[in-house]
Amino acid sequence: MGMEVSLVEPRTARAAARRWLAALASLKLTLVFLALLGAGVVATYLGGAGSVWLLVLPLALFAVNLGCAVITNGVFRRQTALLTFHLALLAIVLLIAAGRLTFLKGQLELSTGETFRGDLTQFESGPWHPSRLAEISFTNHGFAIDYSPGVKRNQTRNTVSWNDESGRRRVAVIGDQQPLALKGYRFYTSFNKGFAPLFTWHPARGPARRGTVHLPAYPIHEYRQSREWTLPDTDVAVWVMLKFDEVLLDPARRSEFRVPREHTLVVRAGAERRELKPGERYMLPQGVLVYEGVTTWMGYNVFFDWTMPWLLAAGLLAVASLAWHFWNKFAARPWER
Amino acid sequence: MAELQSLWAALLAYVAAGTVAIIAVAMGRRPERSVLALITAGLVLHTASLALRWVRVGYGPFTTLFEILSSNIWSLLTVFVLACWRVPAVRPAAAVVMPVLFMMMGWLLVTNPGEGHLPATYDTIWLYVHVATGKIFLGAVLVAVGLAGLVLLRAVGVAARRFAALPEDAGLDELAFRFMVLAFIFETLMLIAGAVWAQDAWGRYWAWDPLETWSFITWLTLAFFIHLRVTLALRPRLGAVMIMAVFVLAFLTFFGVPFVSTAPHKGAV
Numbered sequence: 394m395g396m397e398v399s400l401v402e403p404r405t406a407r408a409a410a411r412r413w414l415a416a417l418a419s420l421k422l423t424l425v426f427l428a429l430l431g432a433g434v435v436a437t438y439l440g441g442a443g444s445v446w447l448l449v450l451p452l453a454l455f456a457v458n459l460g461c462a463v464i465t466n467g468v469f470r471r472q473t474a475l476l477t478f479h480l481a482l483l484a485i486v487l488l489i490a491a492g493r494l495t496f497l498k499g500q501l502e503l504s505t506g507e508t509f510r511g512d513l514t515q516f517e518s519g520p521w522h523p524s525r526l527a528e529i530s531f532t533n534h535g536f537a538i539d540y541s542p543g544v545k546r547n548q549t550r551n552t553v554s555w556n557d558e559s560g561r562r563r564v565a566v567i568g569d570q571q572p573l574a575l576k577g578y579r580f581y582t583s584f585n586k587g588f589a590p591l592f593t594w595h596p597a598r599g600p601a602r603r604g605t606v607h608l609p610a611y612p613i614h615e616y617r618q619s620r621e622w623t624l625p626d627t628d629v630a631v632w633v634m635l636k637f638d639e640v641l642l643d644p645a646r647r648s649e650f651r652v653p654r655e656h657t658l659v660v661r662a663g664a665e666r667r668e669l670k671p672g673e674r675y676m677l678p679q680g681v682l683v684y685e686g687v688t689t690w691m692g693y694n695v696f697f698d699w700t701m702p703w704l705l706a707a708g709l710l711a712v713a714s715l716a717w718h719f720w721n722k723f724a725a726r727p728w729e730r
Numbered sequence: 731m732a733e734l735q736s737l738w739a740a741l742l743a744y745v746a747a748g749t750v751a752i753i754a755v756a757m758g759r760r761p762e763r764s765v766l767a768l769i770t771a772g773l774v775l776h777t778a779s780l781a782l783r784w785v786r787v788g789y790g791p792f793t794t795l796f797e798i799l800s801s802n803i804w805s806l807l808t809v810f811v812l813a814c815w816r817v818p819a820v821r822p823a824a825a826v827v828m829p830v831l832f833m834m835m836g837w838l839l840v841t842n843p844g845e846g847h848l849p850a851t852y853d854t855i856w857l858y859v860h861v862a863t864g865k866i867f868l869g870a871v872l873v874a875v876g877l878a879g880l881v882l883l884r885a886v887g888v889a890a891r892r893f894a895a896l897p898e899d900a901g902l903d904e905l906a907f908r909f910m911v912l913a914f915i916f917e918t919l920m921l922i923a924g925a926v927w928a929q930d931a932w933g934r935y936w937a938w939d940p941l942e943t944w945s946f947i948t949w950l951t952l953a954f955f956i957h958l959r960v961t962l963a964l965r966p967r968l969g970a971v972m973i974m975a976v977f978v979l980a981f982l983t984f985f986g987v988p989f990v991s992t993a994p995h996k997g998a999v
């Protein structure tokens with residue numbers, strides 16, 4: 394009779410599935426996967442960038458192992474705290490995966506007075522990053538950093554302004570522990586900052602352009618304050634160098650990051666070399682370059698990862714449930730004979 | 731300077747405590763109260779030395795090797811004394827714990843006690859959470875090492891008569907395991923606090939820098955150890971060896987990596 398057959402078959406299929414689940418849920422496999430993950434971490438670490446699969450594969454196996462154990466292992470049904478702990482671990486693994494698919498990490502530089510319009514100097518991001526950087530803008534109004542003797546950097550205080558959701562202008566001071574958070578992106582100041590000579594370029598034809606050149610970071614590249622760049626819309630390469638004699642950051646005393654009071658800007662185009670004071674101009678066949686003076690630029694790190702608060706919550710839940718589990722388990726004191 | 735003098739005095743008290751504890755093993759005595767009293771006296775002097783320095787330089791013992799060694803000797807012994815107070819069965823472990831600390835004290839004596847500089851990124855509450863949970867973690871592992879050491883000493887037949895009076899291996903093993911679990915909980919907290927701090931300080935919560943990598947490997951090893959015990963009913967002697975392995979990893983992570991690598995974790999520039 395057809396009915397009996399159809400009753401038996403799903404049962405064996407279910408039994409087979411259950412056997413598979415039980416096998417995948419083996420705690421011995423957990424040990425193997427823990428060891429695999431450890432090996433993957435060491436390999437990634439020693440091999441530099443390495444392959445992400447060394448981490449992704451053991452974590453995926455781990456998630457399967459844990460998932461099957463949660464379904465089949467009676468221990469988890471009897472011990473809620475232990476179950477909560479392992480589910481929190483599972484959530485952490487899944488959140489990290491989601492984070493890697495959607496994160497963005499990048500760098501940008503802004504001169505004092507310049508407004509961010511979504512351009513990064515470099516970045517890496519997950520394949521599904523929902524980029525909203527173009528919707529963000531904020532302005533750098535300059536920074537103050539004081540240094541302890543020995544040129545040891547202390548707090549960075551960087552004033553920025555932006556328009557909030559309702560269009561109101563907002564101003565804040567951000568710094569080492571205080572990012573600017575806009576639409577899920579977090580902008581951090583960094584040790585990467587320096588001097589920015591400001592120019593106006595009057596081409597022979599067309600409108601004038603104002604802009605800065607970011608010299609190498611100061612004080613890290615104290616003795617290499619020069620850079621080559623190309624005049625806008627031309628192929629004229631110009632080399633500039635900031636020249637000054639003052640000691641800005643005195644190793645013997647407290648000091649403050651500032652632009653030099655007395656300085657000249659060395660400009661070289663082709664074989665010609667000139668020294669300019671602020672306000673002076675440099676004639677070229679293609680136009681006139683006016684040196685306006687020197688200001689500063691700040692390098693920012695930008696980071697987007699929507700999973701962060703959830704990761705923190707899952708981590709704290711893991712710790713709390715772990716403590717709860719062992720609190721119950723350690724009620725006995727077998728060593729007190 | 732009173733600061734260094736009280737440190738010397740504290741180290742002398744620790745050495746006296748350790749010597750009594752070790753001799754007692756050979757003699758088959760149990761002078762546990764004297765050992766604890768000497769360690770506690772050392773801790774009082776050591777606390778004074780740390781406090782004087784903190785007031786003088788204006789920040790806690792967090793940056794130079796000298797400060798980190800000194801404050802860890804202090805915290806390891808504080809955790810040990812607290813453990814001895816709450817769980818008297820831990821007391822004989824002093825004979826194993828103190829020689830480990832002698833090694834750190836010797837190292838402390840040859841490091842430069844000069845001042846460092848507190849990086850700008852250290853101006854946060856997370857510094858204290860991260861450091862405190864890390865110190866409890868290492869202290870709990872050290873207590874477990876002391877107990878595991880007793881198991882192993884008995885296994886090789888050292889001072890058999892004296893050790894016969896202690897709880898059986900299974901009891902010591904269970905007790906050591908509980909301290910490892912405590913260590914695991916606090917290491918997890920340390921990693922979480924560190925990640926929150928790294929996010930604020932460097933704009934990323936995790937980047938596999940050497941210190942992050944090695945502390946995660948230590949965490950994995952601890953998770954492996956806990957599972958191994960649950961899954962395979964580990965024998966106490968093997969468990970004791972695992973505890974030693976975790977301690978070596980944790981110790982190298984704390985005192986090796988930050989002073990070998992120049993990665994951002996030092997907070998420099």
Ligand code: HEM
Nearest residue numbers: 418419420423455458459462466468479482722953956960
């Ligand atoms: C890094 C990952 C993991 C950590 C840190 C971890 C940690 C723990 C801890 C602390 C316990 C309690 C042990 C005790 O009660 O003495 C435990 C028990 C358990 N774990 Fe995990 N675990 C992890 C991954 C997994 C995975 C992937 C599985 C999946 C098979 C799993 C399955 C179990 C089970 C079934 C128990 C109960 C053992 C028992 O009490 O009899 N764990 N785990």
